[in-house]
Amino acid sequence: MTMRYVSTRGAGFAADESGKSFCDILLEGLAPDGGLFLPQSYPVWSADELTALRGLGYAELAFAIISRYADDIPAADLKSIIDMTYTAEVFGSTDITPLKTLEPGLHILALSNGPTLAFKDIAMQLLGNLFEYVLDKRNAETNILGATSGDTGSSAEHAMKGKRGVRVFMLSPHEKMSPFQCAQMFSLQDENIFNIAVRGVFDDCQDMVKAVSNDSAFKAKYKIGAVNSINWARIVAQVVYYFKGYFAVTATNDEKISFAVPSGNFGNVLAGHIARMMGLPIRRLIVATNENDVLDEFFRTGRYRPRGSIETQQTSSPSMDISKASNFERFLYDLLWRDPAAVRELMRKVDHEGGFDVSGCTEIWKRMPAFGFVSGSSTHADRIATIRAVWEMHRIEIDTHTADGLKVAMNNREPGVQMVCLETALPAKFEASMVEALGRKPVRPLAYKGIENLPQRFEVMDADAGAVKRFIEDKIGRLK
Numbered sequence: 001m002t003m004r005y006v007s008t009r010g011a012g013f014a015a016d017e018s019g020k021s022f023c024d025i026l027l028e029g030l031a032p033d034g035g036l037f038l039p040q041s042y043p044v045w046s047a048d049e050l051t052a053l054r055g056l057g058y059a060e061l062a063f064a065i066i067s068r069y070a071d072d073i074p075a076a077d078l079k080s081i082i083d084m085t086y087t088a089e090v091f092g093s094t095d096i097t098p099l100k101t102l103e104p105g106l107h108i109l110a111l112s113n114g115p116t117l118a119f120k121d122i123a124m125q126l127l128g129n130l131f132e133y134v135l136d137k138r139n140a141e142t143n144i145l146g147a148t149s150g151d152t153g154s155s156a157e158h159a160m161k162g163k164r165g166v167r168v169f170m171l172s173p174h175e176k177m178s179p180f181q182c183a184q185m186f187s188l189q190d191e192n193i194f195n196i197a198v199r200g201v202f203d204d205c206q207d208m209v210k211a212v213s214n215d216s217a218f219k220a221k222y223k224i225g226a227v228n229s230i231n232w233a234r235i236v237a238q239v240v241y242y243f244k245g246y247f248a249v250t251a252t253n254d255e256k257i258s259f260a261v262p263s264g265n266f267g268n269v270l271a272g273h274i275a276r277m278m279g280l281p282i283r284r285l286i287v288a289t290n291e292n293d294v295l296d297e298f299f300r301t302g303r304y305r306p307r308g309s310i311e312t313q314q315t316s317s318p319s320m321d322i323s324k325a326s327n328f329e330r331f332l333y334d335l336l337w338r339d340p341a342a343v344r345e346l347m348r349k350v351d352h353e354g355g356f357d358v359s360g361c362t363e364i365w366k367r368m369p370a371f372g373f374v375s376g377s378s379t380h381a382d383r384i385a386t387i388r389a390v391w392e393m394h395r396i397e398i399d400t401h402t403a404d405g406l407k408v409a410m411n412n413r414e415p416g417v418q419m420v421c422l423e424t425a426l427p428a429k430f431e432a433s434m435v436e437a438l439g440r441k442p443v444r445p446l447a448y449k450g451i452e453n454l455p456q457r458f459e460v461m462d463a464d465a466g467a468v469k470r471f472i473e474d475k476i477g478r479l480k
């Protein structure tokens with residue numbers, strides 16, 4: 001039976017709509033009713049089945065997991081897509097996500113050895129290959145339009161460059177990204193990559209994307225697509241390393257361990273939640289935020305209150321500077337007994353009352369502990385102190401985001417329970433903070449030495465949705 005996908009807000013349950021398949025939702029963003037896609041149920045593995053997964057290599061494990069969700073792709077095809085994605089050549093080692101042990105029971109799972117040195121590559125590299133495959137099968141094409149403040153854009157471009165049927169139009173705030181981030185994107189010379197530097201801030205870029213996407217005629221005519229963090233395939237790809245990390249630190253499936261996850265849009269830790277729902281023995285999922293603590297506030301108090309752009313702080317862990325957590329609605333759906341009417345009601349409150357509070361609703365609040373989430377937040381000073389302490393004690397360099405995770409992990413350690421902290425970026429991406437913490441520049445992988453000096457290719461544009469539309473029309477018209 002094929003896995004069917006439904007919306008958190010209910011579409012897909014109607015008699016005339018039995019839900020969509022994995023490939024149907026692969027290229028889509030929000031569900032038509034404004035909700036997010038989720039599988040109708042999660043596959044659950046027995047202890048024996050888990051044992052059979054132990055010892056698999058990364059690509060084999062990825063196939064075992066992803067094939068349960070992407071079951072409308074013939075197994076042999078999916079296998080070759082996964083095998084070509086998770087290679088030592090792309091991720092630096094056959095482990096793909098190697099483990100570093102700081103001390104007995106405390107580990108870092110390295111997720112940032114892909115092309116752009118951040119964990120997003122793990123999912124995005126798979127997405128690039130899946131897009132090319134599905135577009136080819138359907139004889140279709142897509143023009144990805146996105147906005148980035150750094151990490152997502154470069155990860156997407158490095159995954160989509162040279163892929164047939166895909167073009168990327170990426171907006172970024174002109175002269176606001178770090179020189180390293182600019183170089184990672186702007187030095188790409190591939191014909192299907194278009195970098196647009198907008199005279200404005202990140203929010204202006206995002207508003208332009210929204211304005212273009214709201215023009216449904218333009219969107220349909222130019223086949224505008226997205227690769228943002230709500231993409232379901234990205235979540236599924238991230239489930240894999242929770243299994244990998246679990247098997248790396250345990251000898252049997254009787255042991256429960258905890259994961260600490262630097263969080264922004266709730267995509268990474270949502271994958272941990274799904275791994276746990278699938279039967280992986282996870283004790284706690286520790287949601288670590290920076291000063292932008294909308295998620296920490298929810299898990300501590302039951303109050304969910306997305307912030308406005310003015311309230312959103314710029315911090316030294318910039319990839320976690322979010323005002324609302326786009327993937328949170330998927331957890332809410334599970335928390336609310338997978339009842340779309342209940343989700344719709346809370347999201348209505350978010351839209352009209354600025355948020356909601358479930359702490360007064362005993363039915364919901366007493367279910368919370370069963371999901372294993374705990375949370376905490378950290379400050380700039382915490383990050384700097386954590387980076388320093390880890391260097392002094394273990395001679396390991398961690399970046400500011402990983403430091404947020406480790407700091408909150410240390411506040412939530414339990415005797416006898418192993419802790420795995422997810423490393424989400426390499427220090428080389430955030431030189432200024434590393435200099436502040438350690439008094440010197442971080443180690444930069446060889447391949448990235450001097451990338452700031454490569455020739456760059458980008459267009460500067462006013463913060464005007466009309467201008468980006470004309471640009472897309474012009475480029476696509478000319479290519480045809």
Ligand SMILES: *Cc1c(COP(=O)(O)O)cnc(C)c1O
Nearest residue numbers: 263264265266267268319424425
């Ligand atoms: C995107 C990102 C995060 C946040 O991940 P979410 O899935 O949005 O919670 C954390 N750290 C780094 C380095 C990132 O790029």
